[in-house]
Amino acid sequence: MEKKTGIKEEVLKSLEDIAKKLNKKTPTPLAESEMMTLFLSSLLEEENL
Amino acid sequence: MKNIAIIQLTRLGDLIQTVQAAYQAKINRKDIKFHLIARKRFAAPMNTILSQVFDEVHYIDATELVSDNLKSSLTNVKNTLVNINSYKFDVCINLSFCKTSSYLASLINATHRLGMYRNEFGELAIEDKWSQLTFSSVMTGKYNPYNLVDIYRNIIGTSGMEPFENTTDVRSHTVKKFCIHPFASDRKKTWNLDKWPEVIYDLNKKFPNSEFFILGSNAEKKQSDVIASSTLLADIKIHNMVGECTLEETSRIVSEATCFLGNDSMLSHLAALHGIPSVTISLGPVKPHESFPYNKRAVTVCSKVNCFPCEVQTKCDLLSCHKDIHHNLIGHLAEALVEGHKLDANYIVDKINIFHLQSVRVYTPDFTKDGYMYISDIASNDTSYDDIIRLLNRIIFDLYLSQRDFKSDIPSLTREVAGKLMEDMKIISQLFEVYNHGSVFAKKLVAAIDKDTAALNQIVAKIQEVERLAMTAKTLSPAASVLVDFFTACQRNSPGSSLRDITQSYLVTFYDASNLSAMAFELLNQMVSPYVKVKSSESSV
Numbered sequence: 001m002e003k004k005t006g007i008k009e010e011v012l013k014s015l016e017d018i019a020k021k022l023n024k025k026t027p028t029p030l031a032e033s034e035m036m037t038l039f040l041s042s043l044l045e046e047e048n049l
Numbered sequence: 050m051k052n053i054a055i056i057q058l059t060r061l062g063d064l065i066q067t068v069q070a071a072y073q074a075k076i077n078r079k080d081i082k083f084h085l086i087a088r089k090r091f092a093a094p095m096n097t098i099l100s101q102v103f104d105e106v107h108y109i110d111a112t113e114l115v116s117d118n119l120k121s122s123l124t125n126v127k128n129t130l131v132n133i134n135s136y137k138f139d140v141c142i143n144l145s146f147c148k149t150s151s152y153l154a155s156l157i158n159a160t161h162r163l164g165m166y167r168n169e170f171g172e173l174a175i176e177d178k179w180s181q182l183t184f185s186s187v188m189t190g191k192y193n194p195y196n197l198v199d200i201y202r203n204i205i206g207t208s209g210m211e212p213f214e215n216t217t218d219v220r221s222h223t224v225k226k227f228c229i230h231p232f233a234s235d236r237k238k239t240w241n242l243d244k245w246p247e248v249i250y251d252l253n254k255k256f257p258n259s260e261f262f263i264l265g266s267n268a269e270k271k272q273s274d275v276i277a278s279s280t281l282l283a284d285i286k287i288h289n290m291v292g293e294c295t296l297e298e299t300s301r302i303v304s305e306a307t308c309f310l311g312n313d314s315m316l317s318h319l320a321a322l323h324g325i326p327s328v329t330i331s332l333g334p335v336k337p338h339e340s341f342p343y344n345k346r347a348v349t350v351c352s353k354v355n356c357f358p359c360e361v362q363t364k365c366d367l368l369s370c371h372k373d374i375h376h377n378l379i380g381h382l383a384e385a386l387v388e389g390h391k392l393d394a395n396y397i398v399d400k401i402n403i404f405h406l407q408s409v410r411v412y413t414p415d416f417t418k419d420g421y422m423y424i425s426d427i428a429s430n431d432t433s434y435d436d437i438i439r440l441l442n443r444i445i446f447d448l449y450l451s452q453r454d455f456k457s458d459i460p461s462l463t464r465e466v467a468g469k470l471m472e473d474m475k476i477i478s479q480l481f482e483v484y485n486h487g488s489v490f491a492k493k494l495v496a497a498i499d500k501d502t503a504a505l506n507q508i509v510a511k512i513q514e515v516e517r518l519a520m521t522a523k524t525l526s527p528a529a530s531v532l533v534d535f536f537t538a539c540q541r542n543s544p545g546s547s548l549r550d551i552t553q554s555y556l557v558t559f560y561d562a563s564n565l566s567a568m569a570f571e572l573l574n575q576m577v578s579p580y581v582k583v584k585s586s587e588s589s590v
Contacts, residue, residue, distance in 0.1 A: 010119035022170055029169035032156070036126045038171060039152035040115065046149050047111040 011041045052136045054084045054157055055205070056143040056164070058109065058150045060234075061091050061296075062340075063197070065318040067144055068102050069343050070201035075102050077207070084136065086153070089113075094296040098322070107133050109153070126156075134158045141166075143180075144201050146188055163204055175542050178450050179203040185534035186442070191336055191358055191435060192531050194443035196422045198343040203451065214345055215324020219307045220389050225259040227252055227383070228303050228320070230311030231276060232269045237333025237365055238312055242272055244376045246279035248310065251380035253285045256387065260286045262302055264316060267292035308383050313349070317342045326386035328379055332370050334361045337412050338439055341424050348382050348392055349412050349424075350374055353433070373408035382411070394427045419453060432460035434469055435527075441572055442531045445565055459576055467580035470573050476526035477570045480519060480533070484563035487515040491556035498549050512555075516540075519562075528569060536562040 014037045021027060021034075030038075043049075057067045064087060075083055082104045085092070089108035092099060099106050107129075114125045134157065143154040143164030151173060154166035165184065168174045175181050183200050186193040195203075219225075229249065233239040249261050261282075263273050273291035276282075290302065300319055303309060309320035309327040313335040320327045321342035331337045331351040336358045341349055351357060352370035359365060381401050385392050392413050397406065411428035423443065426436060437460060447455040462470070490511045497504050516537070523533035536558055543554035 006117045007115060007119055007122055014119060018171070027170055030171050033123060035152060035156055035167065035171065036123050036130075037119070038167070039149060039156060040119075040122055040126060042149040042152055043109075043111050044115060046147065047115075049111060049115055 007040075008044060011037060011044065015041055051081045051139045052084060053081055054086055054133070054136075054138045054141045054159060055103075056086045056141065056145060056150050056154055056157070058086075058088050058145040058147055058153070059091075061095065061315040062318045063145065064091055064095065064099070065315065065322055066198045066343065067201055068098060069198045069318075069322060070144075070205055070207065072102050073202065074205050074207040082136075084133075084138070086133065086157070095300070097297050098300060105136070130156055142205060144204060146184060175538065176544060177204065178539070181538040181542060182446060182450065182531075182535050185538040186531045187339060189534070190530060192438045192442055192527060193336070193339055194423070194439035194446075195339070196341055196343060196424075197339050199421045202421075217324075218389065219326060219387055222307045225252075225256040225307040225387060226262065226305060227259055228262045228264055228306040228309045228311075228316075228325075230264045230309070230314060230316040232265045232272065233312040233314045233332075235333060235361070237359070237368065238314070238335055240312055240330045240332060240374065241371055242276060244374075244379075245276050246281045247376040248379050248383075249285060249287070250281045251377060252383060255380065255384050258286070259307075260288060262288045262290055262306070264294070264299055264302065264311075265291035308387050310379065310383055313337075313340055317347075320344070321347060326383075328382045328386065330374060330379065331358070331412075333357075333365070333368075334359050334363070337410075338424060341412065341414060341422070343422060345414060345416070346386055347414060348386065350378060350382070351410050351412070353408050353410060353429075375405040377402070378405040378409065378411075381405075392427065397427050417453070417455065421453075423455075430461065431463045431466065434466045436460075437462070437466065437470065437576065438527050438531075441528060441569060444572060445532075445568055446535075448568075449561070449565060459579075462576065462580060464580065467577050470528070470577050471581075473526045473528035474570060474573045474577065476522050476529050477566055477573065480522040480526075480529050481563055481566035481570060483515055483518045483522065484536075484559055484566055487512060487519075487559035488556065488563055490515060491552065491559045495549070495552050495556055498552055515559075528573065529566075532562065532565055532569060536565075 018034050055071060057064055071083055084105045084107060085099060085103040086107045086109060089110035092106055092108060114122060116122050138157060138159035140161045140163060141154055141157045141159035143150050143166060146165055151165040151167050154162060154164060163177045164180045165173060165175050175184055229245060231242055231245045253259050263277060265273055270292040273289050277287045277289040303320050303325060304323040306325050309325050311317055311329060313329050313331050317327060317329045321344035324344060326346040327342050327344060329342060329349045331349045337349050337351055352373040354369045357370040385396060390396055406428045409428060410426040412424040413427050414422050414424050416422055440457060444455045447453040490508050494508045497508060519533045522529045539558045540555060543551045545551035545554050
């Protein structure tokens with residue numbers, strides 16, 4: 001399957017932002033777009049894209 | 050009309066098992082519209098099968114969703130979700146225990162959720178007990194006593210329904226058609242290919258002029274050619290269909306078969322879906338209790354070696370579990386199924402050479418009066434230690450999770466197994482004490498929840514100590530392992546909207562854990578007590 005290198009970097013950056021948000025002393029709930037990013041990240045990993 | 054979304058993102062075999070589980074719900078609940086959310090590459094080739102049970106099938110296509118940049122990929126995901134969420138789901142049931150499915154489950158709008166999902170902080174959450182048990186015992190270890198179809202049925206809630214049964218008498222087939230699937234997804238699960246010509250040759254001697262259909266994917270073409278061109282099979286009607294059929298064509302061929310033979314694989318579940326008599330070989334990481342084809346007319350053979358079943362990630366060059374299985378045994382079992390004999394211990398003793406049975410277990414299925422499967426080894430006089438632990442878990446969790454009384458005779462044990470179970474009893478007794486202490490501290494925690502923080506911290510430290518001790522019990526006793534893992538999963542998912550509610554749930558979990566530990570102790574005691582008497586007279590245990 002075609003490797004998706006471009007999006008991977010963007011997803012990694014976005015995951016770092018999500019991690020920062022969740023690691024705060026009083027984290028705020030994830031937005032739908034952030035949950036979708038987590039879904040995409042996992043899909044990329046599982047499908048080895 | 051109610052709508053239920055079922056997520057199944059894992060492979061073809063799991064999709065077929067999901068169909069089997071949902072089938073019973075579908076025929077009994079005409080007022081519910083069942084939706085399946087599955088990966089396109091697995092679900093699209095079996096659309097005809099899926100559409101017999103599911104009103105709507107929604108595809109997750111990774112290659113379509115993921116583009117070159119994040120923004121457009123998120124738009125693709127959003128559009129897919131808008132389409133799926135245009136239905137108002139009453140329940141979203143995630144039957145796949147993978148990370149991707151947990152995120153997807155949280156993105157599906159539904160009033161209720163079953164199975165893994167993510168809470169608003171992206172943390173893993175599992176609310177229902179059957180999914181907690183699945184997460185804690187199916188994903189790891191070998192002591193889960195439940196067939197995956199029954200686990201799915203329990204999560205969906207299709208109790209009290211009879212499994213699909215094909216009543217066709219295959220003895221009436223004037224020309225016997227055998228479907229052979231000698232391949233599997235992993236080398237450790239694939240029986241030596243050299244054995245298959247011998248199995249086919251044997252079967253053709255038993256049933257002259259039979260036809261043999263070798264099935265598989267394009268990637269397995271070369272291997273199938275080696276089997277089909279074996280000199281042993283020169284005068285036998287072999288149809289090498291490997292790489293030449295779609296999944297739906299394969300399904301049709303299997304549905305017309307007299308008998309299916311193969312490794313544990315997607316096709317063994319396809320044969321089960323059609324109720325075709327089946328002989329499967331369970332090797333490597335295959336756990337027969339979990340993945341036995343959900344079929345009344347099936348039998349599986351596996352090795353008695355201690356390392357079976359291994360973990361998927363365990364590397365193995367010896368493949369010890371492959372060597373004990375004799376091709377004659379596979380032929381004999383297929384013959385019994387085709388001739389409509391009842392495959393039980395008497396048949397095995399009467400008809401099968403003892404030398405082919407010494408190193409193997411032969412499992413056949415039976416169903417409880419509620420229609421749930423359990424399998425038993427008909428080739429051994431004594432129950433193995435692992436089977437005893439699974440029986441223990443079956444009795445405990447049938448009662449705890451579904452208020453069902455699992456009927457079983459007290460198993461016959463070897464002295465070695467009785468000795469091991471007595472060691473387990475000591476650990477379970479300590480586990481009972483540990484969980485009792487947990488109840489005491491959790492009770493104190495409930496009382497102190499709105500008070501002194503320092504006192505609260507001390508109690509929390511005590512509870513953490515209790516949890517550490519329970520984990521130690523798990524490492525010392527297989528009999529304790531499923532209990533500890535299950536209650537750890539329960540505690541991590543304690544329900545409640547406030548700290549007080551969550552703490553109270555914690556307390557209830559400790560109560561339940563100590564009760565089930567007591568029950569496990571009592572059951573083990575009943576199993577072992579006849580052998581303790583032997584000890585007093587013979588000093589042998």
